Amino acid sequence: MTFLAKVRAQHPLIHNITNMVVTNFTANGLLALGASPFMAYAHEEVADVAAIANAVVLNIGTLDPYTVESIQRAGRAANESGVPVVFDPVGAGATPYRTQSALQIIEHVQVDVLRGNIAEVANVIGESWQIKGVDAGAGEGNMIQIAEQAAQKLKCIVAITGEKDVVTDGQNTYTIANSHQILTQVTGGGCLLSAVVGAFIAxxxxxxxxxxxxxxxxxLxxxxxxxxxxxxQTAGQGTGSFQMQFINQLSLVTPEIVTxxxxxxxxxA
Incomplete structure (x- = not known):
């Protein structure tokens, strides 16, 4: 049985602390996939929710001190309960506060999967890479090398997305050449992907x-x-039609199609 088939058979509970821009898109995407989304942010309950979840997805897209504390409480509770943690360091490198918050989270939470673009991942491990908002800019280095370096340093799986995607544990590395550039024009495409990764690793x-x-x-x-x-199925119809059909396909793509x-x-490495 493939992991996709297992997700649809088991309906894993995915606790998301994500950003206000993508909450609805993330929840609908997980439901389309077959997972069960849970959005909980309050300090009073994040640890309880994380402890009963099948995976916890932490996202710093819209950042403030309250959210950072929520993320750390949920992450620590997940670690204590053996629940896998996916961390999406959205925009790391864009501002000192955002970078420092990402580093603080990694210091206090054992992350199982770090998922971001090359600039975000590079900045998390102290490598210089330009970033424009939440989009990767120019930098020196190779995506595979950055991914493997990050995985070795943080002792976790690293997934870097771009024109091609890279997934590595620092020793074994996979490159994935599936996707379409139009996905970068839909707000929350990367954030939802992190949640989907959570469902699969769950x-x-x-x-x-x-x-x-x-x-x-x-x-990926x-x-x-x-x-x-x-x-x-929506070529020439624009990003709105694509976004709707993309959610459809999250429920329609079968394991056989993936194969x-x-x-x-x-x-x-």
Whole structure:
């Protein structure tokens, strides 16, 4: 059984502390996939929710001190309960406060998956890379090298998305060539992907490191394939039509379609 099939069979509960721009899109995307979203932010309950979730997804898109504290409480509770944590350091490197907050979270929470663009991931590990708002700019270095360096330093799976996506645990690396550029014109495309990664790693065996790595890889391939098919069906209709069809495809893409269309290559560090 593929991880996609497991998500739809098990309906994992995904606790999201995400940003106000993407909350609705994230919840609808998870529901379309077959997962169960839970959006909880209050200090009084985030630890309780994280402890009963199947995965916790932490996102700093709209940032303030209250949210940082919520994220740390949820992350620590997830760590204590053995619940996998996905961290999306949205815009890390754009401002000192945003970068410092990302570093503070990583210091206090053991992250299982770091998911971001190359600028965000590079800035989290102290590498210089330009960022414009939440979009990656110019920088020196190779995406695979940055990803592997981050995975080794943080002792977690790192997923960097871009023209091609890279997933690595620092030793084993997968490159995924599925997706469509139009997805970058939809607000929350990356944030929802982090939540989808949470759903996929939620159904992987926590004792099997390779299985968790493969779950994250399949999540990115699945997401990219949904974008490809959505574009094929709405070409010329604009981003609004694409966004609606993309949500449709998150519920319609089957494991068989993923197997047939996935463009994944592997390598070792």
């Amino acid at each position: 159904v992987a065996d926590p004792a099997q490191a390779q299985e968790r790595l493969e779950a994250v890889t399949e999540a 391939a699945f997401y990219g394939i949904a974008a490809e098919i959505a574009y094929e 047939a269309r996935a463009q994944i290559t592997s390598s070792k």
